[in-house]
Amino acid sequence: MxxxxxxxxxxxxxxxxxxxxxxxxxxxxxxxxxxxxxxxxxxxxxxxxxxxxxxxxxxxxxxxxxxxxxxxxxxxxxxxxxxxxxxxxxxxxxxxxxxxxxxxxxxxxxxxxxxxxxxxxxxxxxxxxxxxxxxxxxxxxxxxxxxxxxxxxxxxxxxxxxxxxxxxxxxxxxxxxxxxxxxMPNPAIAQNNVTSKEYKARNIDKYDAEIDKYLGIVKQRFDEDTRRIKAKKPALYPEPKKGYDELRLLAIPFLFAFGLRIGELCRLTKDCLQYDEINERWYLNVLTEKGELPTARPIPRLWQEILIESHKRILQITGEFRAFAKQVEKTGTQAFIDVLNFDDRPEHVKEALIAEGYDPDIYFLRSEIGLAGDVHSSGLARNSCRHSKHVTGVFADAEVGIIKCRNHGLAPAIQTVLSKEVIAKLAIKIYSGYSQLIYKENLINKKGTDTYSSSSFSAEVPFSEHLFIVKDEFFHGGSNSLGFIPKPMTAKAVVNWITEDTSRSKTVFKRYGIIDGEGKCVSFSSHQFRHWLTTALMRSGKNEMMIDLFMGRKAGQSRQYDHRTAKERAEAIRQKYMGDNVPDDALGRRVLRMRENNVSLDEIETALNHTLSVVHFTPWGTCNRDLDVSPCEKGMMCLRGEQGKGCQHFGIDTSDIEAKQSIINTKAHYENQLSALLPNYQNLNEKLNNKEPLDQHIQYCIDTINGCESALNAYKKSEEHEAVNINIVQIFNPGVTVNGK
Incomplete structure (x- = not known):
């Protein structure tokens, strides 16, 4: 060494x-x-x-x-x-x-x-x-x-x-x-660039314009099967069990009408629909995720009747399960013991139990449920109470002994004795885990409580007050039982129904034989409903701020859900320049000069169509420069332009709150740079020697700051023109109706 x-x-x-x-x-x-x-x-x-x-x-x-x-x-x-x-x-x-x-x-x-x-x-x-x-x-x-x-x-x-x-x-x-x-380059940047391959791939993954059509076909085929069953004909696409498809089909309108996140859907309460007599409107109470406050969202008129009917039918399907969950909340294990009744028990069975020291009110024989695969009226399956070579049932520990007793009138045979109390204790433990699923998915929850909490709110909602309560085998396609223990409809139950994966259960599209234009079985994620609705709202001309509030998002997030074509975006922006409140940018000022010179509206519209034919987004607004033909070679040119007046291709969309925040951040960044370098930079503008590198950088920063201020003034002018505030979202106070009752 x-x-x-x-x-x-x-x-x-x-x-x-x-x-x-x-x-x-x-x-x-x-x-x-x-x-x-x-x-x-x-x-x-x-x-x-x-x-x-x-x-x-x-x-x-x-x-x-x-x-x-x-x-x-x-x-x-x-x-x-x-x-x-x-x-x-x-x-x-x-x-x-x-x-x-x-x-x-x-x-x-x-x-x-x-x-x-x-x-x-x-x-x-x-x-x-x-x-x-x-x-x-x-x-x-x-x-x-x-x-x-x-x-x-x-x-x-x-x-x-x-x-x-x-x-x-x-x-x-x-x-x-x-x-x-x-x-390392952030892939999100490429994904947000409408001209990139990544953006197109993201669109394919996150957006399908025809999900309404595919689910509409499912509903048509389901309704046809319902009619066939009433006419005592065999169903073409039979449900694995009653309610298996229907309950989730009834939940779909809530996703289409409001673009709910899947967790928000599963957490709806039984009284989530409320009618406001003052405004004469129906509202949906939503425990919003992502740190936003709970909201009472107005139901679009188009969906009002459908949602009211869906809500009514959901209550009918889940009513017995909700009532049982309420009983479990009140009496605990006793609720499970009470439903394990055997009223038609033969006398010889009672005598055999008593002879061996078993109280007939507390113990029963496994054979009383039935043969292998049979189900008790309570939903308890025989298979869940037995040991086998490959599977041990969840209630197998309830076995407390064996006795000799006649089985279905045959000769005496060895029979397994089960304890209702042990089954009830096992069930209440499983129930506690099931009920907590609804609280801990997506929102923070303290263990063992019925409370939702996030960074913005806390709300106590008992499990039995939820809308989508079923039993634990309800969505299990391979079981003939609805289940024994109350359980919420989870995100997984909805996702597995519409999304192709490696799970053993087939999606609804595979079971109903629905394929897309490429001949593949349809499959999409639950989050695509939000992308679908946001894009639909944008195409209808809704304000981005309104869309953000309606969808329960932070301001400016809707752009990530915008799947309009470049032509559609250009059309939406063109309408802003044809209106009375023209954006205060280079193109807007050009339009105003054309109007002052008595240029016809048709000529102005033709000029706008040509100018905006290649419009795309930048972090600070829009750009109508054809970047394929004439790439932008100067950084921050959007805001800088000519000494801070803004680039002639730069457009300001005053409804774009995300762009406004980017402008504010950019302005603060360059102000901090100059403040650290030259505290009195405001007074140096006319003294700069633009041949010197340092002075060139200072001039660059000053022009960018001026451009930011000019752009923010355009926002300010637009806000002054907005005289009407539309109340599109109310704050929802969990546990209180819209009328304060």
Missing amino acids: TLVSSLSSAKNQKRLNHVRSQIKQLKLDVIDEFQALTDSKKVLGEWDDTVWIYKNKNLYFNKPFDQDNKKVSRNTKAKERVPLPPLFSNIIKLYVLCQIKKDKTASAISSDIIANSWLLESISYQENKLITLKQTTLDDVIPLLEKHFKKRGPFERYKEMVRFTKSFLVPNKLVLSFAPKVN
Whole structure:
């Protein structure tokens, strides 16, 4: 070993000892905070455990590959996961604790852990590689991510690694100081560019203009089968069981009319429809997701009658299940015991039970349910109460003994005795898990409560008050039982019905033989309803802000759901310039000059059609430049234009709130730059020497700021012209009707 290598080794060892000491100290600093979290039950688990429970979700501290070197997924069992080495586990746990203190969601924290485990995997969990971590180390992970993930997966995980390094590793001196950067293009940028292949692929994945037609065909064939059954003819497309298709078909109008997220649909309450006598309108009360407030959304007139009828029929189908759930809430296990009645029990069975010391009111024979595959009137299936070589029923533990008793009038045989109380205890445990599904899907929920909570609201809704309550076998196509235990309609029950996947149950489109234009069986995701409705609303000329509010989104998000063609967008924008309130931009001023010079409306419209034939979006507004023929070569030209007057091809859509926010952010960015460089830059505009590079940059910043101010003034002028405010969304107060009752 040379002297240089010896010194380098000693230096690395010293650095490694420092990192180990630093991690130990960081742990000592936060261990009391962690103990407080566990004492308050906010976090369940000990520090050295390989899994913590936070907000009803397991946080696993394991490697991204299991014992068999397979990529870990949500279905990977705990015993098959490989724990992180202690030092790296402590680092991740310290980082997780920081996220918990910020009240980050459990799902987001779990995703962060998974993403950063890939960074540790890339350095093979070697401490020497950790202390020498740098930008190239982060960038070297990209091929590994691209190998195992598709679409946005690699970018999102890589971005989290950079954030983890920048916000935790570097500040805590666990790695050498450097400025981590995201050296990977964001695929969302290409996806939002209407001229890109990625945008077209995104449209195919997220939007199908004919989902209404496909589901309409399902409804027609379902109705025809209903008529055939009434006429005592065999159904052409029989339901696996009564209500299997019908209940989900009845839920579809809520998706079409409101574009509800699937979790919002499943959480509708039985009194979700309300009539406001003052405004003479029907409203749908929605517990909105994504941090938005609950809303009472007006029902479009087109859907009013359909929704009222659907709601009425849903209540009829789910009424008995809701009533049973209410009884379980009141009496607990006794509710399950009460439905396990055997009124037609033969006397010899009672006598046989009593003779062996079993109370006939508490115990029964498995044979009383029937033969293999039979179901009791309560929904309890015989198969769920027995052991077999391959399957153990969920109520098999209710077996308490055997007796000799005649079976269906035959000679005495060995009969299995089951305990109603044991079945009830097992059922109430399963019921608790089922009922919590409705609370913890998509919204935060405290374990064991009937409360929804998000970053903006908290609402208590008893399980039995929900609209879509069924039993646990209701959507199981392979079972002839509706089930024994009340259960909510889950997102999975809807998704598996319309989305082709590897599940054993066939989608409704496969069962009804519905194919698309390419001859493939129809399949689409539940989120496509939101894309379908948003695009339909945009095509009808609705204001983007109204669409955002109606759909329960933050302002400006509708653009991500806009699947109109370039021609349709151009037409929508053209109408703005033909109206009275012309946008205050270069094209708008040109239109005003044409009007002042008495140019005919037909000539103005022809000019607009030509100018806007290739219109597309930019982050700050619209651009009517044909980028294929004449590419824009100057950055920020949209806003800068000529000394901040704006590019002649730049258009301002004053209904585009997202673009407005981008303009505000851009203005603040360049103001901060100039303030740091030259606090009095406002007074230097006329003194700049544009031949000098620094002065050129200052002029560039000033022109951009002026362009931003000019664009924001256009928004201000437009707002002054808006004299009428339309109340299209009310705030929904859970538990209170629109009339305050």
